[in-house]
Amino acid sequence: MDQTGKNILNLKRILPTYLLLITCLAMATCATVRTPSGGPADTVPPQPIAIVPPNYSTNFNSRTIVIEFDEWVQLNDIYNQLIISPPLDEIPEVQLKKKALFVTIKGDLRENTTYSFSFGDGVRDYRENNPASDLRYVFSTGDELDSLALAGKVIDSYTNEPIVGAKVMLYSKMADSIPMVEKPLYFGLTQADGTFEIPYLSEGKFRALALLDNNSNYLLDSDEPVAWFDEIVSTSPDTTQQIFLRMSTPEPDMLFIEDYSSDSSGFLKVKFNRKTDMPDAQSLQEGINQDLFYHPRRDTLYYWIKDKGLDRSEEIIIRDNGAEIDTLSLLHWREVGKQTLRIAMPMGQMRHDKPVELQFYRPITWIDETKIRMTRDSVALTPEVDQQDPFTAVIRGRFSPDRSYKIEILPGAFISREGWTNDTIVSQLRTFPLDHYGSLNFSLVGLEDGVDYLFEMQKENGPIPTPFFLTRDTTLRFPRLEPGKYVLRLIEDRNGNKRWNPGDYSLGFQPENVIYFPEQLQMRSNWEQDLQWEVNGLK
Template sequence: MRFIIPVLCVLGFVALLSVPYGCARIVPPSGGPRDSLPPVMVKAVPRDSSLHEPLTGLKIVIGFDEHIQLDNVPQNLLVNPYVKVQPIVELTPDNKGMTIRMKDTLEPGTTYTLNFGKGVKDVNEGNVLKNFTYIFSTGGYLDSGSLRGRVRLARNNKIDSTLMVVLHRHSDDSAVAKETPRYFARLDSAGRFLFENIATGEYSVYALKDAGDHKYHDKSSLFAFYDRHITVTHFTPPADSLVMYAYAEEGPKPKTTTTTKKTTKKEEKKEHKLHLSVIIQGGKQDLLTPLYFQYDVPIGKLDSTQLQLTDTNFVRLPFVFINTDTNHLKYGLRYHWHEDSVYKLIIGKTFGTDTTGVTVLKSDTITFATKRESEYGSFVLRFHNFDLAKHPVLQWVQNDKVVDSMAVTGPTLTRDLYPPGEYELRVLYDTNQNGTWDPGSFFGVHRQPEIVVTPKVPKIKIRGNGWENEYDVTL
């Protein structure tokens, strides 16, 4: 026993040494898990889905289970059917609700829906009550018509969720340009739209970029239309039963600005000359593409006899001259390049003359080399579920730009030489067989755009150094 007591004392002393010096640290209790739930409606006066509401002076008070904030309600709120004067929406004094005052005279026997989009959120965490909707009717029943569908971009099969889908009662083409739609719906992130509690009947369906007036009058803006009128019933159709493809008929007109710079006669003489540059990516000419060169100002007159392509011994070689630039800046030549070879491009002083008669200072000889075949890869693509009757064209895309396209005419496609890199594959249904995508045209002709679809494995990688690349491309 006399040995046990000293041992216990030693153990107690060691335990005391293990306690850190200083005051005890007080740890505040955690606040629990983060609130990730949006507000919940707990009351509404009049109640949601109420009937026989007045045509004028309607006031709606909606309460929630927590404090809320309103975020850009004029932009987020959609009222269906359309009202000329938007409601006034304000927070209640306790910030746990909102008051809605309908300022426009309402239509008799009509069901109205108020969709707040992303306009309602809680105060603490900013959790959004997405697409919160309140419904009421000025008649004795609620409309039960519904319509759903999808909108995709025809050019690349992608989604633009900023588009708005609109319904018109009138069937003539001018309605979408001159009249306000009856109903509106936003697209979600997957390009889907849904109309609920709308009146049954026949509608024309469009999708457009809303510039504020809900009308289509700018052909450079995205637009889509459905080929025929839709009859809305009480039955909700599947999402894929109505698909529209948006396009922009005309490209946006570039803004041009004119600046005036005062120069002396000496500076004017020095500046007034042409500058010519040859375009060779990576320092070596690609074996598969033409050689391009460009001026810094538009050319008014060309003399093709002043352009020569030679080998290193200045033996002239035949080529095809390329002159397709409508801006009169860029020109080129096509030749069957040999690998790892050196060429000379001789451009005479008077090959190009601008509209004022000015040329480059002197003739120029440009020496350049071509790439080796080992710098390329080869590929074999095997196609599955391709409908050749739709004239599919395989598009090779980098940075959202089509860099190459190839008609698909059989079950496989092979290339012995192809530039290495990562590519996104798309398939164009080339209706008019011109090799490029064509937009639609609505007014008068009702021509739908050509459609681009995405394979199940949309991205491939072509490896160089003679690597053989094989892929299955399935639609």
């Protein structure tokens, strides 16, 4: 047989095998599983299909709770999501095995007590991360389940905003010190709107307290925001009691230095943890020429040595009302490098009835008004410069509405205690026209006799303003209010110190009452409004 014939014969032999291989590959390709495209997303949360011991069991004595779901699940921050009421002395262990959730209880359970395990969003499915948000397991170590409830709301006592994530805790013991030394008998968490409900309570009388438990120890610590109900809370089958709690952060009892900074020029800046009335600083070295300034809004004391550098470290004792707080070391060198004196100065639009305020980061010891120039629409004016304190000066210039001003501050206009001076600063300003403003006549009626009040009108997202002090019904007139939204509030100044005070649980003082005008005030340009607020007592 020739070579061509042999090749044809070999082809006939291998062709069936080759065709079989091609067919298998084609079938395998057709049988490949592919993820279907389109279609609605899975929004159904995982559902329990078996619970051991059964939910709502009585005479419970198991150490393990098993919850099996209809699909694979995963844990999500479970130890923060799991809320157990009453709280356990030891945190239970939570594990997953296939489609089942295992909760292992450690420590002893109380007798004749109903326990509630709320899992929050701690259990989710694998496919779409849907939470089993209504998952709750309840049991009783006694013969029956408690079925009563307490509901209410927790708000910030100053802003009236809802408090989220506060623990609302109930105690069967009535001593004032109990929240500081014992965990609660029951507790619940506030939701996004500040509301809460504590279910499965027994019938009885309780003390109610809410706090932001920063260290998660279920105890009231002295620095934690707290709210409490003055009256005893009663639970009964007839009704679900509603309580309203106003939370505040207590002012620290002890004054201490929160932070401080210094440099080798003999300058010291001390930040306190709270407000103080009579701070003082003094070098332990006799004969030191010194100065100081306390900024109450910043709770900050500034201290500096006025003598030339002595090339040594000074020990500075910090006092409040004569009592020693701390001692700080302060370097004081003879030679200090020259630096530029920085000045914060406004630019752009401004009010015509306010001076231009300058802020310095160092104490000012010299002002040369001849190096401060001001023009109005290119016409030269003579500005007046007043120093308000070592760190603040204002420029007055008889500003008129709807005019352009240029203020130029030349080098040497201001000199600090270190001998530092400013660079040239130029500010272009334009005063608002009169029709930019709106006017308001605001009457307050129904104020309680013999009570001091503070009235605040705060522009949206603006700083807290200086309050008006009121003792009786009155009408306040605001002839030039800038357009925008305003929040109006009235504070019942019970102690007469002309500022709002938070509560003090240890002394039994609730935070001072704050009531808000029912609506946000909308001021418009060139509008005049007359409003009346019938307060009729703060509640």
